Amino acid sequence: MSGAQLIAAALLAPALGAIGIALAGRWPNLREGVTLGSAAALFACVAGLLPTVLAGGRPQLFALEMLPGIALGFRVEPLGMLFALVASGLWIVNSLYSIGYMRGNDEPHQTRYYVCFALALAATMGIAFSANLLTLFVFYEMLTLVTWPLVTHHGDDEARAGGRTYLGYLLGTSIVLLLPAVVATWALAGTLEFTPGGILREAGLSGAAVGALLALYMFGLGKAALMPFHRWLPAAMVAPTPVSALLHAVAVVKAGVFAVVKVIVYVFGVEALAGVRASDWLPPVAGFTVLAASVLALRSDNLKRRLAYSTVSQLSYVVLAASVLVPLTVVGAVLHIAAHAVSKITLFFAAGAIATASGKTEVSQLDGIGRRMPWTMGAFTIGALSLVGIPPAAGFLSKWLMFQGAASAGHWTALAVLAASTLLNAAYFLPIVHAAFLREPRTGEPAHGEAPWTMVAALSITAALTLALPFAVAVPLGLARAVAGIAP
Amino acid sequence: MTFAQLPALEVVVPLVAAPLTLLLRRATPAWAIATAACAFSFVAALLLAADVAARGPISYALGSWAPPWGIEYRVDALSAFVLVLVSGIAAAVAPFAWKSVAAELPRDQAYLFYTMYCLCVAGLLGMTITGDAFNLFVFMEIASLSSYVLIALGRDRRALLASYQYLILGTIGATFFVIGVGLLYLMTGTLNLADMAARLPQVHGARPVLAALAFITVGVSLKLALFPLHLWLPNAYTYAPSAVTAFLAATATKVSVYVLLRFYFSVFGPRLVVEELPMPEILLALSIIAIVTASLVALWQADLKRLFAYSSVAQIGYITLGISMASRDGLTAAIVHLFNHGVTKGALFLLVGGIALRAGRAGFDRVRGLARAMPLTSMGIVIAGLSLIGVPGTAGFISKWYLVLGAIEAGRWWLAALVVATSLIAVAYVWRFVESAYLSAPAAATPKPGEPPALMLVPAWLLVAACVWFGLETSFTVEGARRAAALLLGAAP
Numbered sequence: 001m002s003g004a005q006l007i008a009a010a011l012l013a014p015a016l017g018a019i020g021i022a023l024a025g026r027w028p029n030l031r032e033g034v035t036l037g038s039a040a041a042l043f044a045c046v047a048g049l050l051p052t053v054l055a056g057g058r059p060q061l062f063a064l065e066m067l068p069g070i071a072l073g074f075r076v077e078p079l080g081m082l083f084a085l086v087a088s089g090l091w092i093v094n095s096l097y098s099i100g101y102m103r104g105n106d107e108p109h110q111t112r113y114y115v116c117f118a119l120a121l122a123a124t125m126g127i128a129f130s131a132n133l134l135t136l137f138v139f140y141e142m143l144t145l146v147t148w149p150l151v152t153h154h155g156d157d158e159a160r161a162g163g164r165t166y167l168g169y170l171l172g173t174s175i176v177l178l179l180p181a182v183v184a185t186w187a188l189a190g191t192l193e194f195t196p197g198g199i200l201r202e203a204g205l206s207g208a209a210v211g212a213l214l215a216l217y218m219f220g221l222g223k224a225a226l227m228p229f230h231r232w233l234p235a236a237m238v239a240p241t242p243v244s245a246l247l248h249a250v251a252v253v254k255a256g257v258f259a260v261v262k263v264i265v266y267v268f269g270v271e272a273l274a275g276v277r278a279s280d281w282l283p284p285v286a287g288f289t290v291l292a293a294s295v296l297a298l299r300s301d302n303l304k305r306r307l308a309y310s311t312v313s314q315l316s317y318v319v320l321a322a323s324v325l326v327p328l329t330v331v332g333a334v335l336h337i338a339a340h341a342v343s344k345i346t347l348f349f350a351a352g353a354i355a356t357a358s359g360k361t362e363v364s365q366l367d368g369i370g371r372r373m374p375w376t377m378g379a380f381t382i383g384a385l386s387l388v389g390i391p392p393a394a395g396f397l398s399k400w401l402m403f404q405g406a407a408s409a410g411h412w413t414a415l416a417v418l419a420a421s422t423l424l425n426a427a428y429f430l431p432i433v434h435a436a437f438l439r440e441p442r443t444g445e446p447a448h449g450e451a452p453w454t455m456v457a458a459l460s461i462t463a464a465l466t467l468a469l470p471f472a473v474a475v476p477l478g479l480a481r482a483v484a485g486i487a488p
Numbered sequence: 489m490t491f492a493q494l495p496a497l498e499v500v501v502p503l504v505a506a507p508l509t510l511l512l513r514r515a516t517p518a519w520a521i522a523t524a525a526c527a528f529s530f531v532a533a534l535l536l537a538a539d540v541a542a543r544g545p546i547s548y549a550l551g552s553w554a555p556p557w558g559i560e561y562r563v564d565a566l567s568a569f570v571l572v573l574v575s576g577i578a579a580a581v582a583p584f585a586w587k588s589v590a591a592e593l594p595r596d597q598a599y600l601f602y603t604m605y606c607l608c609v610a611g612l613l614g615m616t617i618t619g620d621a622f623n624l625f626v627f628m629e630i631a632s633l634s635s636y637v638l639i640a641l642g643r644d645r646r647a648l649l650a651s652y653q654y655l656i657l658g659t660i661g662a663t664f665f666v667i668g669v670g671l672l673y674l675m676t677g678t679l680n681l682a683d684m685a686a687r688l689p690q691v692h693g694a695r696p697v698l699a700a701l702a703f704i705t706v707g708v709s710l711k712l713a714l715f716p717l718h719l720w721l722p723n724a725y726t727y728a729p730s731a732v733t734a735f736l737a738a739t740a741t742k743v744s745v746y747v748l749l750r751f752y753f754s755v756f757g758p759r760l761v762v763e764e765l766p767m768p769e770i771l772l773a774l775s776i777i778a779i780v781t782a783s784l785v786a787l788w789q790a791d792l793k794r795l796f797a798y799s800s801v802a803q804i805g806y807i808t809l810g811i812s813m814a815s816r817d818g819l820t821a822a823i824v825h826l827f828n829h830g831v832t833k834g835a836l837f838l839l840v841g842g843i844a845l846r847a848g849r850a851g852f853d854r855v856r857g858l859a860r861a862m863p864l865t866s867m868g869i870v871i872a873g874l875s876l877i878g879v880p881g882t883a884g885f886i887s888k889w890y891l892v893l894g895a896i897e898a899g900r901w902w903l904a905a906l907v908v909a910t911s912l913i914a915v916a917y918v919w920r921f922v923e924s925a926y927l928s929a930p931a932a933a934t935p936k937p938g939e940p941p942a943l944m945l946v947p948a949w950l951l952v953a954a955c956v957w958f959g960l961e962t963s964f965t966v967e968g969a970r971r972a973a974a975l976l977l978g979a980a981p
Contacts, residue, residue: 064961072960138880155927171915176908183892
């Protein structure tokens, strides 16, 4: 298939999958078969695009004329390629996990759940492949809307409140901040196409104006959860755990930081931004988010909440790294999108497995659980160590590049934040590992084993990926270098 | 050659259909004739629009009396665009009306509905197509009188009061309008709009001309429900039969906006209205108040029809806001929103009509847990609601885009901020429906509803699909609106 056909197929596979899932709703095994089939088909399409992109090709597809001069268009560049690979690959594993989780917990409305999940992946592909800001915006909003039913899945008051926070923050930031930013970019630059080197160069803006526009983008992309617009992410934890795992640790939040990197690299341009010093305010804001969210994670006893705050913190690593504006940190930022994805999804998978097998949701209840669920807690440990940044796990690699880049740029704020947050990461993750393996289980607790096998299989796969990523780093590194404009 | 008579047929066909339905005295054939007439008008409007786009404005001399002595029908970029909206909505509402009217009106009155419906369609199309000020007044009266009757047909007795309120205010509006037209005739000696525009500069700044502008502004503003002249609207939309609400909400106020645009920019001219008089400032202030207050009031309504009625007042505020910018982008926003909002509100009121049919009425107590019983209707309301908010990928987004663009290009960042911030109120009232329909358990006592019949659901969903289509592919709407805006500002199209 040609590039354009593969793009179309990648967008249609999950969308048609959603229809198939809805039609097969009455037969659960067939329905889950459709989910797995669409996930596999999607991954095949995305993987099919990879050789072309690695070779420097940029397959594209332009469809409808949305506004005069702005088409609904898709162009696969390295950053989008990496994001699409991560999201589509993990969807397969997550579907496996979902089957165990949804059946194991006797969740209601399973058909709706799988339909929305498939639609969320379709929206994610649209974001990853978007050729211009407007296309990105369309799919970005679609992602918010189709994940709302997943957040409010349980339909109770807590879910309703969580859903309101979720929608309020995400739609609010994108309508009030992002929309004017996009319109202003159009008015200033006369184009919205993502272009290496940026499109705002010619507009001749003052540093202050660029800074203000950048602020509209950075806070308007609420999915990146830059403080103070981060509260939606802990609120989204009312969703079933597979949703938290794939969407609120990978697809949705990564759509946010993906868009942040994309805007910095392809709209403003790294060099252009460094030239006017308009982004000097951004590293401190991102650094503050990194540290403050880590402290909040430390104070959360609820496991999913702790993981959510950890995600807020890790997302700002990407924003921080991108905003240091040297190629090496951009490479680190891009790699961290992949590294955090595999690590955090493992952690969420483990949290869901614990809840399914034992009903435990709080960190303080986890004493000795490693003996009952060795696979789950082993995977959890790998994910945790990766996010702390211990080799050879995936997180080490991206953190190393960020450190190196920040040091080479002499960016002491970023270095200090990275160092301090590493300690904080260790402080909120390692006690869990310690309690799980080294403390005695409390007496009088009912005995239980591992969660259903599909869940254990899924979390083992992602833990293995976390360990394997540094050894198969050529592909992501190649893509990341292409984003940063470094010759391979 | 066969198409030469199209401008006349556009209006004459529904106008002739009206007495035919009256003579038949039976609902089903009356419905068939009305539907066919509306469908014909829609096709004719599309052909006219295509012709205008290809070859420029069409001037049609009624009865071959050459303008300015005879009545001229004039189809240009703006009127062709509005004709497509009005006849398109009419053609979508007509099939819907069959079951809806049968359920809401007494059997022996149903045929009268179609008579009035055809008259109203003919009146609105006539207002749009005519190039003659007095003829415009006549069509305005035809459309108004028939809509008073249509509203009064509502089965709730409060419909009578609503109709009466509208009758009083609408008559004042029409009277003001005709006083304005009379003053203009006094000063220029002509009723042909183009001729009038050509002669007005000779009496530029004369007091009767200013008085005419004031009378026409107030008169038309009453008809288009500009704040604070909107008081007739919520009751009229709430108590009218569902099909009437959908049709009037999508078309009647929009045609009045068209008349305002026509008089401001084509007759009086931007020099007088925009540069010498503070009309933009007045419109801007009233629009902002309309958007903010009506959106907030909509938030607290207990009935979906009423909620969307107040939302209409707010959305008309966005249209007049675009007019107040008086720039190319601002007018494009106003004209494109006129169309997009017509389609969106048409879809919403048709779907709400389906709920009213199945659940008795469309109160929030009946909406609880509705998504399970009426999944297609609920999903349609959600999608059209997203268009009302202006979510990208829907028609409403295109309107917001041009409003924000117009504000930013004029350097008025605060106005751009206001436009986007008020969208959040729309999020709140649309999400009130979503939470109620999808997350609440159904109340025990409600009748067991199912989806409305296909004849109601299909037209509604066609409009829902249009909400999405015109958000993704805008060559018809945006190009049409830009040409119309260029025409109004006197630039080459």
